[in-house]
Amino acid sequence: MxxxxxxxxxxxxxxxxxxxxxxxxxxxxxxxxxxxxxxxxxxxxxxxxxxxxxxxxxxxxxxGTAFPAEPVPGEATATIVPVxxxxxxxxxxxxxxxxxxxxxxxxxxxxxxxxxxxxxxxxxxxxxxxxxxxxxxxxxxxxxxxxLEAGKLDQRINLDGPRDELKELADTFDGMLDRLAGSFESQKRFVANASHELRTPLAVQRTLIEVALENPDAGPVLAKLGEHLLQTNERSERLIEGLLVLARSDRGLSARSPIRLDKVVRSVVKLTAEQAAEAGVTVETRLRARTVIGDAVLLERLVLNLVSNAISYNVAAGWVSVVIGATPALTVRNSGPNVDSAEVAGFFEPFRRGKPDRTGAGEHSGLGLSIVRSVARAHDGDATARANPNGGLTVEVCLPA
Structure with a gap:
């Protein structure tokens, strides 16, 4: 609407x-x-x-007055003549x-x-x-x-007037906003602290693993174990990064600025060119100038998740189509295996993948489409998906101009 x-x-x-x-x-x-x-x-x-x-x-x-009983002597008597x-x-x-x-x-x-x-x-x-x-x-x-917005809860009603039911309702609403503002501020501090506390140990672990793998005295068993630990570490970093982005987008936008969506798409396509070449997937773009008001980092993550997922969940010699239009603002369509239409809605839930191994290790953390929808809604839009008749998926992102 x-x-x-x-x-x-x-x-x-x-x-x-x-x-x-x-x-x-x-x-x-x-x-x-x-x-x-x-x-x-x-x-x-x-x-x-x-x-x-x-x-x-x-x-x-x-x-009662026309015929008196006795005439009074000396007084004139009125005679009533019947009419x-x-x-x-x-x-x-x-x-x-x-x-x-x-x-x-x-x-x-x-x-x-x-x-x-x-x-x-x-x-x-x-x-x-x-x-x-x-x-x-x-x-x-x-x-x-x-x-009101999730990241902008400074508005208050401050209704003046007598202490009636409407005044009580307005004061209750203001009190609720005070509590929500405190809760969002606490969440913001938690995300910032978690970002630091979780990334730092993982970065240290990755460095130690890489140093151990470069040791010439490391045997094949240790090398194999190191590679496995390095992959697990990278997946943990992606998972934490995805959770932090999801928490940030769910919290709303603290600032907005004009962003050229077509330039963001071009940058992401160049960034994923190596991934597409390794997977043997052709990425086609049909772009037009489109400006949206929002956060550049979150919008770049939205496009990156869509294009990366479209390349990963594809088939050999497959294709990916990225289109910028009026409505929807962004459409990403890809070839790939057949997808059950009844399962498409569940892909937007956290930790859901287009694979049976819901919790198994893999390249993706299962937060891609969850982040896409959260970022779109933070920009006053939405994201929907549908299965293609010949396999693959089509994701549409609606964003206000």
Whole structure:
């Protein structure tokens, strides 16, 4: 996946979380508003009198005041004359009251719905901004984690604000980074010390063996034993060197600089020309200018491992093809014996070889492809392999430009 597509995926993920929070805020407000409108409608509907009930009350008032039991002497007496067509008047009043009640309830319902829609829209708008504000610390944590590398753990969140759950999460993340930084620094010191402590005794042993082999008094048994010890010593040196390179690449890159990958390949091909000639293997190259950002020593070791393995695990009069392209950045293909496709993935594990003798002595230590993948991933890339139909292997290394 490219960096642009990964960034787009992260933005869509943040947008999705923000949208869900906004929808949750707006939905809860809308639900509360609907409950409020329903309660208001029911209360007003019960408070407004029904037309028939209202007219009965009016009649009761008329009957109670129109015909007093005893006229009061000296006071004018109002005589209520029955209205002709009282039934028609009652019907007309009922219709008027019914229309008034219906109009009042309709107006109330319409006004409530309009107010609910407007306030729901405002709630969604404010919910959108509040969700963004609530997620801002998470964006800070995510961006900080994205900038971290194995060899560069100096980034910290240092989130300001109240002591809430997000502040606690950020502080916990910073504490974890402090512990990781201490662990990587300890590993770096260990690798440096191990490099010195392990290489020096082996160099002394090799010197002593070479001096013993040059002694004219050494017999054939001692000479044969010396040659065997010298081979074992060389294999131990290669193994230790491979382990140190693997540990260094797994630790990440402490510094990066522009490296011409095509120049590295040309240098490695010249370096392995004698090995190819002794094995009777032809090395073909198809190179183009390609610059990558990384560590020159590790990239040279990556290419050296691929070309050396391609020459070693080959057949008589075989061939090796080295191609530099856009994607993948480097492709190394070779002829050789048939390889089971199910076993190819295991070649990237440490101490795995394309031979049955997994732990036996040999020219290679079984760390070649492990180092290749580790170096590629340290450069933000990856390495894959597949078996060729006619034998041999194809290894592709993807590196960002």
């Amino acid at each position: 490219s960096e642009k597509s990964a960034a787009a995926g992260r933005r869509s993920l943040r947008l999705s979380v923000r949208t869900r929070l906004t929808a949750l805020y707006g939905g809860l407000f809308l639900l509360a508003g609907l409950v409020l409108v329903t309660v208001t409608y029911i209360v007003v509907s019960n408070v407004l009198p029904a037309p028939a009930q209202y007219l009965e009350g009016v009649r009761a008032v008329r009957l 002709q067509g009282d039934g028609q008047v009652a019907q007309a009043a009922t219709e008027v009251l019914t229309d008034y009640r219906s109009s009042t309830m309709s107006t109330l319902l319409l006004a409530s719905v309009i107010a609910l829609v407007v306030t729901a829209g405002l709630a969604v708008l404010f919910g959108w901004f509040m969700a963004g504000r609530a997620l801002r610390p998470l964006h800070t944590i995510t961006s900080t984690a994205r900038r």
